[in-house]
Amino acid sequence: MPRTIVWFRQDLRIKDNPALFEAAQRGEVVPVYILDTSTRNKLPLGEASKWWLHKSLKSLRESGVPLIIEQGNLLPILERILKQTESDAIYWNRCYEPHAIARDKKIKKELECTQSFNGSLLFEPWTIQTKSADFYKVFTPFWKACLASPDPRDTLSQPKLKWADNLPTGLAIEDLELLPQNPNWAEGFDNYWKPGEQGAYQKLTDFLENKLHNYDKGRDLPAEDWTSKLSPHLHWGEISPNQVWEAVNRSSNPSDKNTQRFLAELGWREFSYNLLYHFPDLPENPFQKKFSVFPWHDDEKLLRAWENGLTGFPLVDAGMRELWSTGYMHNRVRMIVASLLTKHCLIPWQQGSAWFWDTLVDADLANNSASWQWVAGCGADAAPFFRIFNPVTQSKKFDPQGDYIRRWVPELKHFSDKDVHTPWAVSEDTQKECRCTIGKDYPHPIVDLDVGRVRALQAYEVVKIQ
Numbered sequence: 028m029p030r031t032i033v034w035f036r037q038d039l040r041i042k043d044n045p046a047l048f049e050a051a052q053r054g055e056v057v058p059v060y061i062l063d064t065s066t067r068n069k070l071p072l073g074e075a076s077k078w079w080l081h082k083s084l085k086s087l088r089e090s091g092v093p094l095i096i097e098q099g100n101l102l103p104i105l106e107r108i109l110k111q112t113e114s115d116a117i118y119w120n121r122c123y124e125p126h127a128i129a130r131d132k133k134i135k136k137e138l139e140c141t142q143s144f145n146g147s148l149l150f151e152p153w154t155i156q157t158k159s160a161d162f163y164k165v166f167t168p169f170w171k172a173c174l175a176s177p178d179p180r181d182t183l184s185q186p187k188l189k190w191a192d193n194l195p196t197g198l199a200i201e202d203l204e205l206l207p208q209n210p211n212w213a214e215g216f217d218n219y220w221k222p223g224e225q226g227a228y229q230k231l232t233d234f235l236e237n238k239l240h241n242y243d244k245g246r247d248l249p250a251e252d253w254t255s256k257l258s259p260h261l262h263w264g265e266i267s268p269n270q271v272w273e274a275v276n277r278s279s280n281p282s283d284k285n286t287q288r289f290l291a292e293l294g295w296r297e298f299s300y301n302l303l304y305h306f307p308d309l310p311e312n313p314f315q316k317k318f319s320v321f322p323w324h325d326d327e328k329l330l331r332a333w334e335n336g337l338t339g340f341p342l343v344d345a346g347m348r349e350l351w352s353t354g355y356m357h358n359r360v361r362m363i364v365a366s367l368l369t370k371h372c373l374i375p376w377q378q379g380s381a382w383f384w385d386t387l388v389d390a391d392l393a394n395n396s397a398s399w400q401w402v403a404g405c406g407a408d409a410a411p412f413f414r415i416f417n418p419v420t421q422s423k424k425f426d427p428q429g430d431y432i433r434r435w436v437p438e439l440k441h442f443s444d445k446d447v448h449t450p451w452a453v454s455e456d457t458q459k460e461c462r463c464t465i466g467k468d469y470p471h472p473i474v475d476l477d478v479g480r481v482r483a484l485q486a487y488e489v490v491k492i493q
C-alpha cells in the first residue's frame with residue numbers, strides 16, 4: 028500500500044484537512060511536524076506562538092495522530108523520513124508567508140514527489156483579480172469579487188485514516204523547548220485557551236449558540252464577550268475557514284446583518300493574505316510608498332511604557348495588560364493602542380507590530396502586518412492618517428462604564444464611571460478617596476493628546492507633498 032508523508036505546518040487538525048484527506052485516499056499516512064530552524068525568516072516564531080504550538084502539537088498527538096516530530100533543516104529531514112518510512116509522496120497544505128513560499132518552492136524543486144493543497148483560505152490570492160488582472164487593494168471590491176466568485180470548496184468528510192506502523196520515534200514535544208521557562212509568563216494562558224482542534228470546535232459552537240446573534244453591535248465592546256476568539260485556532264489551522272464559513276451559513280440567516288458582518292471579518296483575513304501574497308514586503312515596508320519618507324520618531328521610553336501598559340491612558344493600558352495576561356487583545360482596543368503608538372507618539376508601526384508578534388497567541392504575519400499598516404495609515408485601504416483616534420473619546424464610547432478598564436487596571440477600580448477614563452483630571456482629594464495617586468500609583472499620561480495630534484498632522488505634511 029503506498030505511503031504518503033503528510034507534513035503538518037499551519038494545519039494542525041484532522042477534519043477538513045485536504046492534504047491529510049488526499050493522503051488517506053492513497054493509502055497509509057506518515058504524519059510529520061518539523062520545527063524549521065533552517066529557513067531564513069526575519070521573524071521567527073514569537074514567544075506566545077511557541078506556547079500555542081506546544082499545546083497544539085500535544086493536542087494533535089492526543090487525538091490519535093502518531094506525529095513524528097523533528098527539528099532542524101527541512102530538506103534532509105524530509106529526505107530521511109521518506110527513506111526510513113518507505114514513503115513515495117509528501118503532501119502539505121499551502122502557507123502564504125513569503126519565506127514559506129520560497130521554502131516550499133525549493134523543496135518542490137528538490138523532491139519530485141510533493142503535492143500541495145489549499146487548507147487555510149476560502150479564496151487563494153491568485154484566484155481573485157480585478158478586471159485588469161491586478162490584485163485588489165481595497166477591501167469592499169475585493170470582498171464583493173470573492174462573494175461573486177464560485178463558493179469556497181465544501182468541507183471534506185472525515186477520512187478513514189490508516190497510520191503507517193513502525194514509524195521512527197522522532198523527538199518529544201518537550202525537546203522543542205517551546206514553553207517559557209523562568210519566569211513562566213504564560214501561566215494564566217490555560218485559563219483562556221484550549222489549543223487544538225477540540226478547543227477550536229468548542230469556540231465555534233459557543234459563538235454560534237451564544238454570540239453571533241449580537242455580533243454586529245457587540246463586537247465593539249471590549250468589556251463584553253461577543254466575538255468568536257477563533258483567531259489563534261484559524262492561524263494554526265486547528266479549524267479551517269471553510270468549516271467556519273459552512274457552520275455560520277448553516278446555522279444563521281445569510282442575509283442577517285450579524286452573519287454578514289462576521290463573514291466580512293473572515294473576508295478581512297482573506298484580504299490580508301491577498302495583500303501579503305502580492306506585496307511580500309508588507310511586514311517591513313509601507314504599502315503606500317509615499318510613507319517611506321514619514322518622519323517616525325524612535326523613543327525607547329515611550330515604547331516600553333506602551334508595552335508594559337503604563338501609558339497613563341486607562342483603555343490603552345487595559346488592552347496592553349490584557350495582551351500580556353492572555354495573549355489576546357480585543358480588536359477595538361488593538362486599533363486604539365496601535366493608534367496611540369503610531370500617531371500621538373510617532374513610533375514606527377513596525378515596533379508595535381513586533382511586540383504584538385511576540386505576545387499574541389494569534390500572531391499572524393498577514394493579519395498583523397496588514398492591520399498595523401491599516402492603523403498607521405500607510406496600508407492598503409487604510410484609515411486615513413489624519414483620522415486620529417482619541418483614546419479618551421474611544422474609551423467613553425466603547426467602555427462607557429469602565430468595566431474593561433477596571434478588569435485590567437485594578438488600581439483605577441475606585442474611580443467613578445465618568446472619571447475612570449481620565450483619572451489625571453480629578454482633584455488630589457478625589458484621587459486620595461479612590462486610593463490612587465496619579466504619578467505614584469498610576470502614571471501621568473505619557474503624551475499630551477492635543478500636542479501629539481498636532482505633531483502627527485505636521486509629520487503627515489511631509490507625506491502629503493510626495
Ligand SMILES: Cc1cc2nc3c(=O)[nH]c(=O)nc-3n(C[C@H](O)[C@H](O)[C@H](O)COP(=O)(O)OP(=O)(O)OC[C@H]3O[C@@H](n4cnc5c(N)ncnc54)[C@H](O)[C@@H]3O)c2cc1C
Nearest residue numbers: 254255256257258292293295296358361390391394395398
Ligand atoms: C494592530 C492590529 C493587529 C492585529 N494583529 C492580528 C494578528 O496578528 N492576528 C490576527 O488573527 N488578527 C489580528 N488583528 C485583527 C483582529 O484584531 C483579530 O483577528 C480579532 O480581534 C480576533 O478576535 P476574534 O477571533 O474574536 O475575531 P472575530 O471578530 O470573531 O472575527 C472572526 C475572525 O475573522 C478574522 N478577523 C477579524 N477581524 C480581522 C481583521 N481586522 N483583520 C483580519 N482578520 C480579521 C480573524 O481570523 C478572526 O478570528 C489585528 C488587528 C489590529 C488592529
